[in-house]
Amino acid sequence: MKTKNLNQATRRLMLLGACAGALGTLVLPAAAQAQAGVAGPVRIVVPFTPGTTPDSVSRVIAPIVAKRLGQSVITDNRPGASGIIGMDMVAKAAPNGQTVMVSTNTSLTLPLFYKTVPFDVLKSFQPLGMIGTNNFALVVHPSVPASNPKELVAYIKANGATVNYASPGQGTLHHLTMEKFIHSAGVKVMHVPYKGSAGAISDVLGGHVKMMMMPLHLAMPLRADGKLKVIGSTRAERDPQYKDVVPLQEGGVAGFDEDSWLGVWGPKGMSPALVASYNAALREALGSAEVKDALAKQGLTLQPGSPDDLMKAATAEYQKWATVVRNAQITAE
Template sequence: MKDTNIESPCDAAGDLPVRPGRRAALGRVLAVAGAAWLGRAGAGQPGQLDDRLVRILVPQTPGTTPDSVARILAPRMSRELGVAFVVENRVGASGMIGMEAVAKAPPDGHTLMSNVSTTLTLPYFYDKLPFDVLADFTPVGLVGSGNFALVVNQALPVADVAQLVAYAKARPGALRYASPGLGTHHHLCMELLMAKTGIQLQHIPYKGSAGATTDVLSGQVEVMFLPVQVAMNHAASGRIKVLGGTRRQRQQPYMDLPTLDEQGVAGYDVDPWYALWGPKGMAAPIVQRYNALLQSLLARDDVKGELAAVGLTARPGPPADLARTAQAEQRLWAGLLKTAQGSTRAG
């Protein structure tokens, strides 16, 4: 079942309906990142936007990181372009409903998608998809990178990754790990850890992160991967221990947190990244102009600060960087998920 959540259009202030005066402003040529954006006079020409509403579709629920990214960007994009932007959550079927809506939208620049890298693994969990996760979308630009952390319940008698590996090897299949479901970073990070260390843990999938996290905090489940800022907040309560981060290098602002790689899990590097996409076939001038705007926004301190508040580091770059990053992401998980311990098929 799909769930649609639509916010009212944003004007320059970010929370009011677009006033007629702002539409009139489209008669001017707007400067964005040193390049002229689209005036009303150019509407309808190839590679040009008009003044119709722009939707940023989010295949995840409100409050998730892709949703936060869209809501950080939408009012600022509206302010810069003089066009109303709306954030629309199209959720269900592990993100497939929202992604299909974007894939089938006209490639005229009036539909964008804020999404997370894990949706690139959908082909490894579902036999039939109504779209190609790469070929049916146009990369617009990377937005930011996050970091996950390996955590254990406070009662588990381990203090670091090496001790956890030794404990798990002595008790094959006895330890349980929680996740919000197949294909989430919480799940994929553990599959990679098991593959690299040879340990076996029992997967306990939940329908959301709240229930999974609650059971790790209470000791019903012993192990989990969490977004690092969430992990650190819970660690302050003394109910979990944070063992290591998933990125190859230590990340700000948690430079005291060692990585899994430096603790002996050689080559472990999982970068949860977030990006903007459009439907397949978007004209290059529209893609380039959206990317120029995105890069200019990601250079601003206010945007960096709001991204940091949801655990992300701004990661500006051209569309080609996103395309290469997405291809590398698929390669990272392809071999692992085809040979993962236990079944990873969902249908």
């Protein structure tokens, strides 16, 4: 009888040990998430030219991310094909945390403009965290006799096919928001795509192209110098930094409420521990007074969030712009 009781006790101990071991395999990875690090130097890929908002954001957050992850961090600009070249590099990178990217919401619309995209904009990347939003403005060359949306629409209708607008490339927010404005206004304007923002802005300043969408914080100094006129901003509400700028919606373009947002992504397959470490690093960076000040000068409203928040926003963004592309009857190249 004693032997039987001893055997039962032994089995209970063994069962408890097995349960404890199973719980250990569940608890340890979660605890280790806070300790997860990157094994080597980090490259933040920016799929756009130097001087753009994603480039500036990458360089501002890099020092704090480097300190948090315990690795050196560099910004690697890989522009071209509206972001496809840089994004493809990240999609094909090892998911070890050493290659991530700062990109904009309109990178999600690439399949709507290009017949061949070598990755899936939603499935090939791991969301790491949201950064913030950026207000845009519709600007025109000073020679255009318009100061508000209604006057601009009248000018376009009177001048027909001779009116054109610039953008940094197919599928950029500059392109999409202008197409939404054109569709809302019921007019036709010729699109002149460039390979980056610098050439587009330069030709609008020179009067070779009549208008474009561009970040509001970049437009305001040019307006102050008399080099451009600002027709309106793209968010529905007035920008807290530039309260004298009338939103396009307030100026008569019904339902117009758009802005650019930026997030950080890695290649698909990153471990939950790495994802948690990156999100914590981003939140720490965006909570820094120095970073807040620097990004405010870039016109950014900070909006840190979880990887899930970024994924939900990305999915909604893709669906929204797919509707705009259909309405504008834009075909893929």
